[in-house]
Amino acid sequence: MPGSHAGGRHLVTVSILIVDDHSAVRRGVRAILEGRDGFEVLAEAGTGAEAIELAAAHKPDVAVIDYSMPAMNGSQLARRIREASPHTEVLVYTMHESDALVRDVLGAGARGYLLKSDADQHLIAAVDALARHQPYFTERVNEALLAHYLAHPGESSQLDTLTCREREVVQLIAEGNSSKQVSVALEVTLKTVESHRASAMHKLGLESTAALVRYAVRNKLVEP
Structure with missing residues (x-):
């Protein structure tokens, strides 16, 4: 100091x-x-x-x-x-x-x-x-x-499997942003956003955007 x-x-x-x-x-x-x-x-x-x-x-x-x-x-x-x-x-x-x-x-x-x-x-x-x-x-x-x-000795959270960028994409989508809006916010291509979104949903075992939003709220990534 x-x-x-x-x-x-x-x-x-x-x-x-x-x-x-x-x-x-x-x-x-x-x-x-x-x-x-x-x-x-x-x-x-x-x-x-x-x-x-x-x-x-x-x-x-x-x-x-x-x-x-x-x-x-x-x-x-x-x-x-x-x-x-x-x-x-x-x-x-x-x-x-x-x-x-x-x-x-x-x-x-x-x-x-x-x-x-x-x-x-x-x-x-x-x-x-x-x-x-x-x-x-x-x-x-x-x-x-x-x-x-x-x-729960040795347990790791599903969140631990996501990369930092995947978490950012999940949070922004769960906050109601479209993939295009996420691409602008993160300054990446739309294709990159869709790739991160698909990867995150696969890792979390989710099959829809609604399920992704519920997961984000449940795990406090966004406010309900």
Whole structure:
């Protein structure tokens, strides 16, 4: 973390990027974080693309990102932010309590997972831990993970079989975009979109777009 000396004391400032598509939520998160001495919110982003750009430009110590972002969910965004700024630790916060989501974001490089209902109590501690490059999970999330692994040793999620681009295509289609709109959003050809879509549906054992949408909602890739 960056640091400076002032008046004989070593002051450390933790730089933070907040990512959420709801401005009211960003204001709430900022208010909590700026109540802590030594925390500085460098920037806010309302879209995944903006977040990646800001992470690359500012190289924050910690990025606090909402999982349920449109067009690019939390695991995809975590991966892209880590690519743009490897030094940045990522904390994903969400309203969903799901061990599958925890495994998903961990696999994408995030080091912390926090439920929005726990934000008032745990957000400062979580950012502080990640700024020291230590993982952070609340006891409730830890217990859910442990229970799952004890009940399902060695199990992997179907989501783990999808590539990052296949997940992006699945999410965008489940959000109601046509294949042509997905191709524009991802800046790839229509043929490439159809190929990723077919591959994802084959891996997930799905036979229709309706089934794909239901799967995406069930697995929290999109909001219902």
